[in-house]
Amino acid sequence: MIRLNDIAVKFGDFTALHDINVHVKEGEFFTFLGPSGCGKTTTLRTITGFIEPVSGSVVVKDKDITHVPIEERNIGIVFQSYALFPTMTVYDNIAFGLKLKKLKKAEVARKVNDIAKKVDLSEEQLKKAVSQLSGGQQQRVAIARALVTEPAIICMDEPLSNLDAKLRVQLRNELKQMQKDFGITTIYVTHDQEEALTLSDHIAVFNKGVIEQIGTPNEVYNHSATEFVCNFIGDINLLQAEAVSALNRAGGRVDPAAHNYIRLERIHVNVDPKPGSVALEGVVDSREYYGLYIKYYIRAAGQIIKVIEKNDGVNIYEVGQAVQVVMDPRDVMAYPAE
């Protein structure tokens, strides 16, 4: 569906992107994830045509669109700020693209009303100015506006970042549902790893203008290709020499020369170690209360090891309490030290 081949983008002397190769399949939800300034939005803007790459090509449905003008690409976009036209009503905002295509008035009205129904905007709301709508409603308008011209692809640039936490989760689910219903190929930009993990079919993790890994949420999370990816996604423990040698004593094959990581949820407290696992003696140093779970900072094997435990009222440990930390060497992700 979409192929980015060896894309490089420069701003003056600064190389913003290089060696970008992505393949997005038809109907897929594909996420660009990374910290701010990593090049994910630049890549998105290269696809929509706001930025022209110095080399490489953008191919959509086997057609090279690298130099096709923005307005002829038929790729919808939902902006971070929504970029709704403040001088137009909701209806006029959605109809803008259709009118430019010189569609008949009745046709425009039909399409606008159809899409409005699908994104759950009432007829009353269509008559309003965008400033009269709430953040969540404005976001629906932005999505409706991007979808109404029936683009082949829709791009979303951090569309949830302007909303409060609760609405963000609610709309995230709606977004996924809408994408499924419309079946439209979606490229989604975010710096929020939770969003990326819950929404995506595939994730491309960006760092400093290059892609570190492309994979399914599970691949990216549990089999992070690089040290950057494993650090960026989720919380993780970097194991020090003492812990590594303990693991190896228990029969693990952990390379002491490498950087070895283990996820928090892969470590357990006060359970009987399975064969091959190792139990370390430790003391609870501090804890953070999250409601759903509790994060413990446990001093063991000469370092602090972070662990999360479900807040089920059973496994509650006090600060200063002696505990056993149990981990399996097969859960360790190792990266060569540079």
Place this chain on the structure above:
Amino acid sequence: MTKNRSVQMGPALLVKLFGIAFFAYLFLGFMLLPCLNTLASIFTTQNASGETDPLAVIRFFFAGNMGSFVWNSLKLAVCLVITVNVVGVSIVLLTEYFDIKGAKILRLGYMTTLIYSGVALVTGYLFLYDSNGIITTLLVNAFPGMNPNWFSGFNAVLFTMTFACTSNHALFLRNAIRGIDYNTVEAARNMGARPFKVLWKVVFPTLVPTMFSLTVMTFITGLCAMSAPTLLGYDSINPEIVRLAGSSTADEAFPQARAALLSIILAMFTIVLLTVLSSYERKGHYLSVSKTKAKLQKQRIDNPVWNILAHLYAYILFIIYMIPVVMIIIFSFQTYGAIRMKKLDLTNWTLINFFGTQDYQYLTNRGTYKTRKGSISGLFANEATLGGIKLSFILSAIAAALACVIVVVACNYIFKNRKKKSGTVLEYCLLFPWLLPTILICYSYRVYFNSEDVWYVGGTNLYYAGHVRLLIILAYTVVKLPFSLRMIKAAFYAIDEELEDAARNLGSSSLATFLKVKLPIILPSVLAVFALNFNALFTEYDMSATFASSYGTTYAMVIQSMCREEGLYGYNVNASGRRCASTVFIMIVSGIILYLVYGVGARDLGERLEIRDRRRKRLEKLKSFGKKSKEVNV
């Protein structure tokens, strides 16, 4: 693909080349060359024997009394900075910061200078405070020791301009004070600061940048004062330049070169001041860091004595602002006799000054009335007065619109090429007239285009006959460019860049994006600038006076001539009535324009829709009420 693009570049390139040519023509032809010509003329003075003597004028300057005009202007400017700032800050604090009863009414009074300014205001003040004016007579009766001639020369100019030049304070300082985050005031109070301490330590520092700009602008206004010194008799630079420009070598030594020298001196002062201002602005200063600003709440003055004094002060200022306006309105409905005697006749009201079509009567020395044939008394029937208003209306409207169009096009380019040199160059070109006093531009135009040798205007003498109107439009437009640019550029900053991307993404061309997305957003600001330009030009005096010509008799010149008629000859009493009436007419026109722009035009789409909604509901309610009552009747 490349071929395709080069074809697309065709018309775009043409537009670009045309744009460059246009702005180069505008800048070189109507800003740089005329003024350089003026500068050069100083050094090409010929002495009595016909030899060129480059330093003759400069020697004359140091030997003669020319220096006194510069000194007088400086004195006026320095004094005005003090008085205007005191009054300007007072009116803003009294209406926006302190809890003064009737603040809304007070604000309207203080803002009257927005619709009542220039020659109209000066003649109004003259009418009240002259030695036989209403107020002076009242005051002399109350305080017999008072000098009835107090309103003349420097005192009169300073008094008039102090109250006439606070419009900028009323607009910009008001905005600055309303932009204060009230939480900072509360924080200071919470930490134990007394109200006046808060005012001094928290509020004032945030106003300093605005105050600094206003001070520089006031200083320049004082230096370049024109209508007040001319009408009230004070020898400052501008009236002297106008006098010299109309003089000839037969009467005095090289008047043209002297006028040129004075206008260049004025320009140097302006350039120095504006350089100081812009380097100050560039340094960057206080910026509000708060993300959630709390609205300023009015401060009650707890001490009862101070509270009463503040109220007293507020209402005295209000009276000073309102008296000329009220009197002009009242007297515009009075008869010739009442106006002539400057005595209200409450038993005798008339519309003759507005709609009178009969020849006017005048009072003879013997105290009897005589009719003067062929002269018409009513504003809307008198050809000369109406002609002046019409001319000013048309010239100002064209120039105000031209300035806006040029600046909008330029801003669109400047914002697209923000990081390129061409954008910056264009911006500085349009700001250039800001460095030049209006009088220098007009004087330069008058001299430079008063010849058939200027090839780029087709070898036409633009100062000749009806062409002078074109020259006035040009001057009006050029003079209004810097202000328009500053204001409209600010509006462009408010356009979210993503809006443009969004429109392009939805298939909109560059032109369509500008017309359908960007223009509607900046339109309220553009209209506001148009209105402010129009209002300023409509009653403008400096430029018309410099171009003084029977083909360019604008509204301000008509007022001046009416004033002269009644003053010098004493018999054309009717001119006073018409003057009052035409001033009232102008106030109404300016007031309506300001209301439309700030009251109606400033509403965003949401507010407009809400108002429409409310109106519809009210209508429905009325209808249903009608139905019900009918039903009841049945």
